[in-house]
Amino acid sequence: MTASHDDIESAFEASWPAADYAEAGAFRVGRGLGGGKRVASARAVSSDWTDTDIDDAIEIHRRWNQPAIFRVLDGEDRLAAALQSRGFRGHTRTRMMMAPVSALTDLAVPPVTSFAVWPPLAIQHELWAEQGIGRERQAVMARVRLNKAALLGRIEDRAAAVGFIAAAGDVAVLHALEVLPAMRRKGLAGWMMREAAFWAKANGAKSMLLAVTAENTGAVALYQNLGFSGISAYRYFQP
Numbered sequence: 426m427t428a429s430h431d432d433i434e435s436a437f438e439a440s441w442p443a444a445d446y447a448e449a450g451a452f453r454v455g456r457g458l459g460g461g462k463r464v465a466s467a468r469a470v471s472s473d474w475t476d477t478d479i480d481d482a483i484e485i486h487r488r489w490n491q492p493a494i495f496r497v498l499d500g501e502d503r504l505a506a507a508l509q510s511r512g513f514r515g516h517t518r519t520r521m522m523m524a525p526v527s528a529l530t531d532l533a534v535p536p537v538t539s540f541a542v543w544p545p546l547a548i549q550h551e552l553w554a555e556q557g558i559g560r561e562r563q564a565v566m567a568r569v570r571l572n573k574a575a576l577l578g579r580i581e582d583r584a585a586a587v588g589f590i591a592a593a594g595d596v597a598v599l600h601a602l603e604v605l606p607a608m609r610r611k612g613l614a615g616w617m618m619r620e621a622a623f624w625a626k627a628n629g630a631k632s633m634l635l636a637v638t639a640e641n642t643g644a645v646a647l648y649q650n651l652g653f654s655g656i657s658a659y660r661y662f663q664p
Contacts, residue, residue, distance in 0.1 A: 428631070430443060431649060432593075432595060433521075437521070440569060441598070443457075443460070444460070446567070447486055450475060451470060451475070452466055452469050454486065457561075457607045461561075462496075463496070466535055466661060467495045472503075476566050477507070479563040482495070483647070493663065496657060496660075508662045509662075511664075513664050514662065516660060517638055518638070519637065520636065520639050521636050524653040525633075527624075529618060529623075530622050534619050534620050538620075539578045541590070543573055545566075548589070549575050550576070552577075552586070571593050572591065573589070573590065576590060578613050583608075584610060585608035586608065586614065588602035590624055592628040594629070594630070596632050596633075596634055597625030597628065599621050604617070635653070
């Protein structure tokens with residue numbers, strides 16, 4: 426994998442963007458509008474932040490009427506300590522994992538098992554909503570300004586899985602992959618990943634990136650078996 430750190434970070438942010446952004450010194454704060462913690466968090470874009478920058482980021486959150494959330498990478502120990510001293514606590518450690526597209530395009534996806542389309546079909550909206558990815562998070566996908574696709578998976582003669590992928594240069598990022606609980610452990614998630622990789626390849630990407638909560642050990646194991654490896658991790662800090 427040849428993507429640089431900056432390319433990876435840029436693709437990750439552009440493929441799941443906030444509704445708006447504001448700068449607070451060395452922090453960039455996202456306005457989430459109900460789209461989840463990732464888009465409603467502040468992150469350090471430089472290590473030269475000050476305590477005043479933290480105060481300003483908290484004020485932006487307050488002004489936008491959203492919880493004060495910071496996204497802190499593993500290794501940003503000084504920031505973690507500063508937030509903890511203010512009564513913030515870390516939670517939901519999330520691993521960022523990456524694989525070469527070539528590792529996932531060695532097997533063809535069986536016919537009518539999965540396909541990519543944009544805009545999403547009604548059934549895809551319904552499947553996301555059923556798995557807790559409601560209107561506000563689906564709005565995040567709609568505002569992505571990259572080449573993008575909604576993935577639909579089918580097994581046992583029914584639509585049973587959904588996902589979202591977007592490509593920024595050499596990096597394609599997979600989000601919102603969901604398989605209906607009754608249809609899990611049947612191999613569909615793996616085929617969805619391969620369908621995503623074929624779409625990524627067709628759109629010029631050489632690597633695939635995703636984020637998964639560390640506690641989701643089943644998904645982590647699946648991704649590792651498909652050739653993904655961890656490249657970084659982050660936690661959310663809230664009061």
